[in-house]
Amino acid sequence: MERANFIGESIEYLHRYTMKSLQKQAEEHGVTIPQVRVIAEVFAHKTVSVKLLSQNLKMTQSTVSDIVERLVTKGFLEKTPNIRDKRLVDISLSERLDENIDESIAQIQNQSLIGVLDRLDAKEQEIVEQGMQVLVSAVKEKMIAEDMDDNKFFNILYFSERDEPKK
Amino acid sequence: MERANFIGESIEYLHRYTMKSLQKQAEEHGVTIPQVRVIAEVFAHKTVSVKLLSQNLKMTQSTVSDIVERLVTKGFLEKTPNIRDKRLVDISLSERLDENIDESIAQIQNQSLIGVLDRLDAKEQEIVEQGMQVLVSAVKEKMIAEDMDDNKFFNILYFSERDEPKK
DNA sequence: ACACGATGTATCGTACCCGATATATATCAT
């Protein structure tokens, strides 16, 4: 099916573009964009566990563990064992980072996409957003229908709260 | 900007979904999906260079070199130095693969996306396709406007011919 | 109190992906 082909390529293209584009901004701070995403999430929570990060960022626990480890080495994050549950690790911003973080890092996120949308008029932006919504919804429905065992990561609350693990 | 946020997350989500979903099919053949993409491209050309693959697949030359190397090791591809230009390497399917390839591998590509689109009616599919078109066009325009030095890889003919390097 | 299953992290192996660099070959100017 030609349409699926085009959409598949588009997704691949857009993904690479956003990654590459954001990377340039992140480099100036000496971090990568997955690292920025982790930092932003930690910043939003003040203190989080690896588990929570992996849920909110939709990465596996092992990936998050890796990234956090590098950020600790770089001195951006700090890990302290949780008192109440010694399995948990409390991840928080290092003091050094806790001040300079203002807009600089936390807002790198989708700077480039904003620049892209600026080139479109209101109507075109609507079209783009609607297309995304429809497609994402369809994907989510399909996953539910097929009962993918990735349910833990790719579940229905992906775009809902963005934060709460919802016990 | 909220809209940019949503779109950025959508792209990330769709990318991960398509990758994960396709991976399952590819696994049955003992390959990964980047490997499938390379194989399909070689299949379409009968014989190609690393350079051409990297242009058509929008991966860097080093990435393609890696993947080709693994496929050679697995016995799926063959490398023979080009006679007329000894810098070039001719990449082709191994004999073993040249027969069993029929539909099986070459069409793995976007099976899952088709399944997703099937859940949408004609009108919704239009919306999705249009949204992608508008967004991709805007991205391409922005890249031209900013004269990104990635021009060699991310250029205007991305979605045009899909094959020709266009000398 | 204790065994057992569930849960949270870290670690390992593999693949991908990129930029930078090295090497060999080709091409072009003189």
Place this chain on the structure above:
DNA sequence: ATGATATATATCGGGTACGATACATCGTGT
């Protein structure tokens, strides 16, 4: 012909990403 430049590939280092596994800790049931 020769030297400078350009091109094609391979290689290296580092970061991402995942599944599988190991390990410690928690909770529960008995």
